[in-house]
Amino acid sequence: MTEINSFPQALTIAGTDSGGGAGIMADLKTMQECGVFSTAVVVAVTAQNTLGVQDFQALSPKMINEQFQSIHDDFDIKACKTGMLADAEHVQLVYDNLQKYDFGPLVLDPVMVAKGGAQLISDEGIDLIRTKLSQLATIITPNMPEAERLADMKIESQSAMLVAAKKIQALGAKNVIVKGGHGDTETVRDLVLLESGENFWMNSPRIETIRTHGTGDTLSSAIVSSLAKGSTIKEAILFGKKFVEAAIKNTIQVGHGHGPLNHWAYNQTSEELNDEI
Template identity: 60%
Template structure:
């Protein structure tokens, strides 16, 4: 039974404010009853008001973190988040090719909630050409999907087109998150599965600015469910429900875009409907 407990890894940057990045990932993983580990690619000076500074780790240290985890843990699923620049994206890709960390969730983090860039613009092509093709599932929001596909997304047809474009790039499963959409009542995500099936997930919007780390939390929850062997469609629906509940059951932390409530007991209704 040694090493049989579900173990996962987040490959991302830290958030000194605790609401996003590696910190949000580990909190979410713990809440979903898997054991979380981390490869730290960058360190940020960050709070709910914004990102003041960040520094990427030496790639040698990133290599050593991958090797250290592979030597001891039985990682069942993994995810990427903030990867800083093209060199570090490429470095992470090369490491992922060397190890077997199970299904890969790619959260193509580009911009922090407060507007700070977390991925150099020159690295977008590297994410598109090298990382996305490795993805078991990719989880962009609307601006990220536009950056990766070159498409302008203004409606549901645009979301569907972006989903198919990302699948054509090599991602097996795609979630186009609709949180940046214009509907004031609901946030709807388009899901395209590897077998060609598609559906929408919709949850009521909560009127709050306390949404820091939403994308990290969704991708971390999804990664945790995949590590437990949950089927992809069910894992995606669980992740959507967890995030909706963590936003709705707010906690008052910080003076800006506050964090989610990662110890929430999900009961938030999520509507699933087939396109």
């Protein structure tokens, strides 16, 4: 008989996206595609589509605490991640619960600044991410504007990315990925700084498309899934990059605006490559 809870399980702690492209919806799709059973703590609910966010509502502290308790009481979570956490009160709630329960390595996606530059959480919430939540992070995955906020500096060169990563690591996060997608160069360069001090670049060709909604969620979820299955930190990060690159490259036509990724592209293209061999 198969042992109970032997299947790899992961947890996402974030907000929903009714349009299905980002947030918890992207997390669940990614984890499923990666062969991991996914669970969720819903922090906020959004009314959202590819054209934008029309409304959102954060859940009560009681409901959030009960979700954490429910997950802890029944599942064997091997890795977890955070996404959009709404406001300072909810960042503190998540921090308190992650101190209370052991859900394995934490991938912190510090959702603070949108691709267009709009701030998605209050200054107080950002402060708590910097001073508290980052201290729990096994891996933190800021985009360039988020890295600037976390490191309290401008990033205008690749050397500055490394300086910023070291500053973010000094906040407590063990491993840092500074995503380089906010640019116009032909090659997207993501900087990885590991706990050991090793650093390296992950390069991929820039794909001209507006269908990149949920990229950050997808990357962090793919990394979490790989960790839940027993991969090393470096292996999980490299896998996450490949998964996202396939999801952007093999586009799907959904929605009238900033469309979603193709979350089944990695497995689909891998199967096609195997068929050709």
